[in-house]
Amino acid sequence: MHRFDELDMKLLFELTADGSISVPTLSKKLGINASVLYSRIKRLVKKKLIKKFTIEIDDSLLGIGVKAAVGINRDPKFKDSIQKQFMETAEVVSISEVTGRFDIMIKVYAENLEALHSIVIEKIGKIEGIQNTETFVELQKTNKDPVYLIR
Numbered sequence: 001m002h003r004f005d006e007l008d009m010k011l012l013f014e015l016t017a018d019g020s021i022s023v024p025t026l027s028k029k030l031g032i033n034a035s036v037l038y039s040r041i042k043r044l045v046k047k048k049l050i051k052k053f054t055i056e057i058d059d060s061l062l063g064i065g066v067k068a069a070v071g072i073n074r075d076p077k078f079k080d081s082i083q084k085q086f087m088e089t090a091e092v093v094s095i096s097e098v099t100g101r102f103d104i105m106i107k108v109y110a111e112n113l114e115a116l117h118s119i120v121i122e123k124i125g126k127i128e129g130i131q132n133t134e135t136f137v138e139l140q141k142t143n144k145d146p147v148y149l150i151r
Helices: 006-017 023-030 034-046 076-087 113-124
Strands: 066-074 092-097 104-110 130-137
Touching: 006 023, 006 034, 023 034, 066 076, 066 113, 076 092, 104 113, 113 130
Parallel strands: none
Antiparallel strands: 066 104, 066 130, 092 104
């Protein structure tokens, strides 16, 4: 296991809050020399603690009005073909094999409830090997910083 110090944790905290922050701005904010920060960030990427830098999108501006989690039970014989079909379904944004009462949890984005219904019934429900589904519509979401990011 890699060792990460307090500066690494501060960098993670700041970059998680705003991945587009410039190193000079970050340097002023943390009171650390910019060259030190450049090398630390490069090291965190090299050690694969930071996997990628990304953006946050306002999904509503793209017409996404409904987000849902769908719990799915499947016939184990169809595991690979079901996974492949989920990967080919544009509205499915994540797929997780889970423990508990479902075999798989997927996250689905849709324009509205009618579109969500159509996706779940017409696209997901008709995939060979799907035994049953249960849909959980997201009403509100609050993101919380992971514990390791608290300063």
